[in-house]
Amino acid sequence: MPEPAPERRSRLVDLSPLRESPAFARLWIGNSIAAIGGQMTIVAVSLHIYQLTGSTFAVSLVAAFALIPTVVAGLWGGMLADAFDRRAILLIFAVLSWLSTAGIALVAWLAAEDTAAITWLYGLTVLNAVGTTIVGTTRTSAYPRLLSAPRIPAAAALNGLAMGLAITVGPALAGVLVAGIGLAWTYTVDVLLYSAAFIGILSLPKLPPQGEVMRPGLASLIDGARFLRRAPNVRASFVIDIIAMTFGQPRVVFPAAGALAFGGGAVTVGALTAAFAVGTVLSSLFSGRVTGVRLQGRATARAVHAYGAFIGVFGIALLAAWWLRESEVLPAAGERIDLAGLLLLGAGLLALAGAGAADNISAIFRQSILQTAAPDNMRGRLQGVFIVVVTGGPRVGDLYAGVLATVLAIWAPPLLGALVITALVIVLMRTQRSFAAYDARDPQP
CATH class of the missing domain: 1.20.1250 (Growth Hormone; Chain: A;)
Known part of the structure; x- marks a missing residue:
């Protein structure tokens, strides 16, 4: 019989997943820091494109271009997570996300005022969205391998806390940094913040697939x-x-x-x-x-x-x-x-x-x-x-x-x-x- 869900007395957030699994704790902390940087870059890219074009429509294209790749990445990333070692998938696509963020920073340092930078910003933002989506899909599917079943709801609450803080702090921090030190330094701060994600990923144990394994493709879907x-x-x-x-x-x-x-x-x-x-x-x-x-x-x-x-x-x-x-x-x-x-x-x-x-x-x-x-x-x-x-x-x-x-x-x-x-x-x-x-x-x- 499955272990019964624990009764909680305190109204405050349940921190037991962080205590039960050091691997989960490191992964959660790294992701929480990286998510703040990710929200910073979303806002900074919007401000950057608006500065170059003066067009709200051009800003809206950031999300439009990323929509279909994000959906495809979610489905494809899920198949990868079921077919290969999830730690390896996390590492590969975290590197992709980090490199795309570094690329955005490089564009800002070298050609921040050049309208040709717009194309690079669109392309690198799409790459970042693909990497981030696959990382998120794989990371969440790995939680039950790191935690006992009764801790999963508390882990979901902790993830909600991390995302809520990122959405609240990230955009505000982006506004302050863009106004104070400029776009290039703001992107660079995100590069540093995203590096925290590797702390959790590199310390994970191997997470090979379990049960029947299907190669990614139409049959798996x-x-x-x-x-x-x-x-x-x-x-x-x-x-x-x-x-x-x-x-x-x-x-x-x-x-x-x-x-x-x-x-x-x-x-x-x-x-x-x-x-x-x-x-x-x-x-x-x-x-x-x-x-x-x-x-x-x-x-x-x-x-x-x-x-x-x-x-x-x-x-x-x-x-x-x-x-x-x-x-x-x-x-x-x-x-x-x-x-x-x-x-x-x-x-x-x-x-x-x-x-x-x-x-x-x-x-x-x-x-x-x-x-x-x-x-x-x-x-x-x-x-x-x-x-x-x-x-x-x-x-x-x-x-x-x-x-x-x-x-x-x-x-x-x-x-x-x-x-x-x-x-x-x-x-x-x-x-x-x-x-x-x-x-x-x-x-x-």
Whole structure:
């Protein structure tokens, strides 16, 4: 019988994975440092391209060019992780990520003001995204080899904490460094920070594949898809995330919220964006009791319901601000935010922080289900599918929000999306009974 999940008394983040596995601890610390540098470079590249072109569209192409390679890298990296020594895969593609970051720094040192640098920035950023995606896929699929099953939820919470801090600290640090010491030095700092990732990777034991091994290729991908069809609980964990990310991603309306509803312009957009990450960090810091939950399928559904509710509250705050401006009860929004706009913005920020917290809690349970219920020789490929879900879902959500905001109003995507999330999660839980009954003491795919 599987070891029962431990009961947690403290509300604070469970640090037992760091104590249980020094290898995991070194890997987590190295990745946490490297992730801050990665977020710095994302922001610095955007600023660099905007300085060279003055075009927001040119900046948006950074993500557009990287989207398909990232999806392909997730699937291919998953197959590699299931077929070869995961330590070796981590090392090879960490080197690729490091070299691409060093290449970006070199471009900045040698040709920062040359418009020809744009092509290099696009190409090196895509290479970096490919390397980082394969490293992330392989690293996460290796956790169950480093930790006992009851520690996996706590490891997922620690990863949420690391990513939340990276998203919060990295962009802010990039802004300070670019303004203070310039782009070239900012990229160079990332090169140094990313070097920390090698500390964890080099100290790992060998992690050769276990069970039936298939060479990477179409047959391996099809085999993974067949397994997923036979794995209703893992499949439901993907579907519920797609629901949340498709109908609950209001970030494309943030610029309009700052310009037309709350006021405050770019400052408001930055605050709205940061609020989600703040919620992620706080929920990770106080995740101690969360990681001891046994009925993880039901807990995932409750977290996604909460996510939808918080997105709905944000939609209500946005609707109130928009209506007050449109009806001329209040003056038009501007770069300076008035008292009413500040109050409604505060409500919106709290709602988005709550949404970030709920999404992180959901991710803890979904990652736990994936890593404990799937056999080792499938974890890489399923982790690759997970990358596709978390990469593609928000992009589809951006399209949904953009179209609905254009056809109706800026408040429509979050408000209507919250209702759709609630309805679809209810349907999912009633049709996927095994997911509703999923118990961490007896993980079944």
